[in-house]
Amino acid sequence: MRDVAIIGVGMNKWGELWQKPLRDIFVESALLAIEDSGVDHIDSMYVGCMSSGIFVGQEHLGSLLADYLGVNPIPCTRIESACASGGAAVRMGFMDVASGMSDIVLVGGVEKMTDVSGGGATYALSTAADQEYEVYHGVTFPGLYALMARSHMHQYGTSREQLAQVAVKNHENGSKNPLAQYPQKVTVEKVMNSILIADPLRILDCSPITDGAACAILCPAEMAKKLSKKPPVKIIASGHATDTIALHSRKDFTTLNATVKAAEKAYKMANLKPEDINLAEVHDCFTIAEIIVIEDLGFVKKGEGGKATESGMTALDGKIPVNTSGGLKSKGHPVGATGVGQLIEIVHQLRGEAGQRQVKDAKIGLTQNMGGSGGSTVVHIMQAM
Amino acid sequence: MRDVAIIGVGMNKWGELWQKPLRDIFVESALLAIEDSGVDHIDSMYVGCMSSGIFVGQEHLGSLLADYLGVNPIPCTRIESACASGGAAVRMGFMDVASGMSDIVLVGGVEKMTDVSGGGATYALSTAADQEYEVYHGVTFPGLYALMARSHMHQYGTSREQLAQVAVKNHENGSKNPLAQYPQKVTVEKVMNSILIADPLRILDCSPITDGAACAILCPAEMAKKLSKKPPVKIIASGHATDTIALHSRKDFTTLNATVKAAEKAYKMANLKPEDINLAEVHDCFTIAEIIVIEDLGFVKKGEGGKATESGMTALDGKIPVNTSGGLKSKGHPVGATGVGQLIEIVHQLRGEAGQRQVKDAKIGLTQNMGGSGGSTVVHIMQAM
Numbered sequence: 001m002r003d004v005a006i007i008g009v010g011m012n013k014w015g016e017l018w019q020k021p022l023r024d025i026f027v028e029s030a031l032l033a034i035e036d037s038g039v040d041h042i043d044s045m046y047v048g049c050m051s052s053g054i055f056v057g058q059e060h061l062g063s064l065l066a067d068y069l070g071v072n073p074i075p076c077t078r079i080e081s082a083c084a085s086g087g088a089a090v091r092m093g094f095m096d097v098a099s100g101m102s103d104i105v106l107v108g109g110v111e112k113m114t115d116v117s118g119g120g121a122t123y124a125l126s127t128a129a130d131q132e133y134e135v136y137h138g139v140t141f142p143g144l145y146a147l148m149a150r151s152h153m154h155q156y157g158t159s160r161e162q163l164a165q166v167a168v169k170n171h172e173n174g175s176k177n178p179l180a181q182y183p184q185k186v187t188v189e190k191v192m193n194s195i196l197i198a199d200p201l202r203i204l205d206c207s208p209i210t211d212g213a214a215c216a217i218l219c220p221a222e223m224a225k226k227l228s229k230k231p232p233v234k235i236i237a238s239g240h241a242t243d244t245i246a247l248h249s250r251k252d253f254t255t256l257n258a259t260v261k262a263a264e265k266a267y268k269m270a271n272l273k274p275e276d277i278n279l280a281e282v283h284d285c286f287t288i289a290e291i292i293v294i295e296d297l298g299f300v301k302k303g304e305g306g307k308a309t310e311s312g313m314t315a316l317d318g319k320i321p322v323n324t325s326g327g328l329k330s331k332g333h334p335v336g337a338t339g340v341g342q343l344i345e346i347v348h349q350l351r352g353e354a355g356q357r358q359v360k361d362a363k364i365g366l367t368q369n370m371g372g373s374g375g376s377t378v379v380h381i382m383q384a385m
Numbered sequence: 386m387r388d389v390a391i392i393g394v395g396m397n398k399w400g401e402l403w404q405k406p407l408r409d410i411f412v413e414s415a416l417l418a419i420e421d422s423g424v425d426h427i428d429s430m431y432v433g434c435m436s437s438g439i440f441v442g443q444e445h446l447g448s449l450l451a452d453y454l455g456v457n458p459i460p461c462t463r464i465e466s467a468c469a470s471g472g473a474a475v476r477m478g479f480m481d482v483a484s485g486m487s488d489i490v491l492v493g494g495v496e497k498m499t500d501v502s503g504g505g506a507t508y509a510l511s512t513a514a515d516q517e518y519e520v521y522h523g524v525t526f527p528g529l530y531a532l533m534a535r536s537h538m539h540q541y542g543t544s545r546e547q548l549a550q551v552a553v554k555n556h557e558n559g560s561k562n563p564l565a566q567y568p569q570k571v572t573v574e575k576v577m578n579s580i581l582i583a584d585p586l587r588i589l590d591c592s593p594i595t596d597g598a599a600c601a602i603l604c605p606a607e608m609a610k611k612l613s614k615k616p617p618v619k620i621i622a623s624g625h626a627t628d629t630i631a632l633h634s635r636k637d638f639t640t641l642n643a644t645v646k647a648a649e650k651a652y653k654m655a656n657l658k659p660e661d662i663n664l665a666e667v668h669d670c671f672t673i674a675e676i677i678v679i680e681d682l683g684f685v686k687k688g689e690g691g692k693a694t695e696s697g698m699t700a701l702d703g704k705i706p707v708n709t710s711g712g713l714k715s716k717g718h719p720v721g722a723t724g725v726g727q728l729i730e731i732v733h734q735l736r737g738e739a740g741q742r743q744v745k746d747a748k749i750g751l752t753q754n755m756g757g758s759g760g761s762t763v764v765h766i767m768q769a770m
Contacts, residue, residue, distance in 0.1 A: 062467075
């Protein structure tokens with residue numbers, strides 16, 4: 001198995017891009033990644049996208065996006081794992097290079113979620129849950145994560161204020177990210193007084209609806225220094241795991257088994273422990289998700305995610321900065337692109353080009369990208385070369 | 386790169402399975418493949434599916450199907466490449482094993498197309514074309530393939546009768562396949578007098594709307610003989626290529642460049658020529674498609690596909706039998722499953738268990754699976770071990 005490096009990254013400013021179709025949003029980011037890497041061609045492509053069929057009436061993104069990027073006839077495949085589609089696309093590119101099938105691979109993600117037909121974003125997103133046993137009965141994602149939040153508050157005494165602290169921290173980080181959709185800072189009071197969505201979650205506990213794309217260029221590590229204009233970053237582990245699609249099938253709502261298992265695999269592959277990680281981008285689709293995930297990744301003990309957030313442990317200057325990009329909360333959450341966006345933040349940090357949000361001496365970073373109510377999780381660990 | 390073998394295959398009878406949800410259709414086939422192989426566990430899964438979001442309001446099949454097969458937390462990813470989704474899923478499983486990431490991988494495909502909501506199959510299938518520049522103006526797939534048929538008839542003198550011969554041959558083969566949706570034999574007269582869909586294509590030139598699934602178990606070739614109950618089959622090449630998504634962007638409607646390029650790659654990887662192939666399963670979504678594809682695969686010269694079909698060259702007892710399973714035409718076309726179904730026919734033939742439709746001395750078989758109007762094509766070549 002060949003070692004794999006990231007030699008270029010690119011993403012456009014995320015937001016409500018009403019004037020841009022999906023194909024343009026993707027191609028913009030892809031060109032930025034190609035330019036950033038300096039490569040003169042690519043051998044294959046993987047594109048994460050959750051639900052372009054429902055959102056914009058367009059499946060077959062493999063053909064569409066290779067075509068509009070001007071690179072057909074190279075192979076291009078669309079990868080879907082709900083909100084973990086981007087992370088799953090990175091994993092496919094990783095295997096493509098690792099196996100020796102391709103040398104220079106573009107991995108990307110895209111979602112066009114605003115100004116679309118197809119029943120609206122809440123319906124489209126609900127297709128990541130169990131349609132027949134959850135959605136049919138009226139459950140949507142804020143409701144599912146609200147159940148997790150209530151359970152965590154009940155079992156571990158996590159407070160409403162601690163949930164809000166996740167949003168405060170991530171918007172503080174996002175205010176330093178020029179590509180973030182909502183760079184506005186928020187306060188605990190503002191989060192706690194925002195509109196109630198699904199008790200206890202309020203609108204400022206929820207990640208937004210976003211149009212956006214993100215791309216990265218991978219190649220064999222041994223070719224990276226020769227090909228790359230900038231310091232390459234090695235992908236030292238890729239872990240992927242699943243859980244029951246329906247929340248009601250799980251024994252415990254306060255832990256996400258796919259995250260636990262994907263992280264176990266990734267740590268084993270990288271031969272590292274949680275304490276070796278310098279910073280992480282995690283899937284804060286709702287504030288409670290970040291609290292549960294930092295526990296399941298082993299950064300803190302089970303039940304202590306809220307307290308750790310409150311203490312500043314996961315802040316930019318904390319022991320393990322989490323979501324320095326602003327996370328899904330502030331940077332935005334174009335679902336298929338999110339996993340690749342996380343990778344981009346880690347690359348910027350490991351290259352030392354994260355500007356005002358730079359983490360000092362960042363050498364090893366982790367991404368955790370999940371789909372549905374945690375039914376799929378992809379974890380990658382990256383190291384500066 | 387490790388060599389990869391197929392050690393088990395399984396598919397249920399395809400048709401209008403109104404009483405079965407998507408998850409049951411898939412799990413039935415997956416269990417048949419696992420049983421056929423004799424393995425006691427699987428390490429990861431890839432599921433090809435084109436449009437479950439539109440058809441049944443369900444994305445995130447990775448989590449759903451690993452869950453319902455009872456194998457979570459193993460990684461499971463849904464792969465989409467329109468009607469080439471199944472072939473693309475096989476390719477991902479091939480890379481997973483080849484790279485050394487996983488040993489025992491289930492690759493499958495599924496589509497639930499009948500008794501569904503979501504605007505009907507014609508709308509859902511149209512999302513494989515260019516939504517903004519083709520579909521919006523009213524084009525659907527029978528229309529696109531009718532343009533190719535007219536062009537081929539004009540340039541090469543291909544006759545209406547020759548188109549019909551493809552259907553006659555494939556239904557003849559399908560009549561020998563107990564799993565085929567439409568095993569009825571048809572005559573040239575019957576095809577030519579069937580309802581006109583998009584001139585010159587009639588309904589018996591078109592593949593049907595189908596519910597179905599197909600699965601296969603892959604492992605490293607070196608482990609295959611030890612693990613497998615039956616003779617293993619080696620995947621000696623995987624080629625994938627794209628073309629413009631819109632038909633109107635192509636210089637010539639009588640050739641499918643993605644098929645030409647994917648086949649070139651596959652022949653090179655296998656170190657074989659078209660004349661080395663003993664039999665092939667090709668993507669006869671419409672009769673004209675088979676004629677163009679057998680030319681683009683190099684089995685006959687450009688323009689001679691119609692004549693070759695008429696002469697019996699591609700019949701069960703011909704020089705190069707094509708679509709011995711009945712093809713999409715007779716066996717059915719559950720779009721995400723089709724590419725894996727093709728693989729299954731080749732495995733049965735190379736194992737010598739194809740019964741009444743067995744090709745004598747079959748040693749090397751090829752599958753060609755395409756999406757849209759040929760915007761994506763995946764070609765695999767298999768050899769008896």
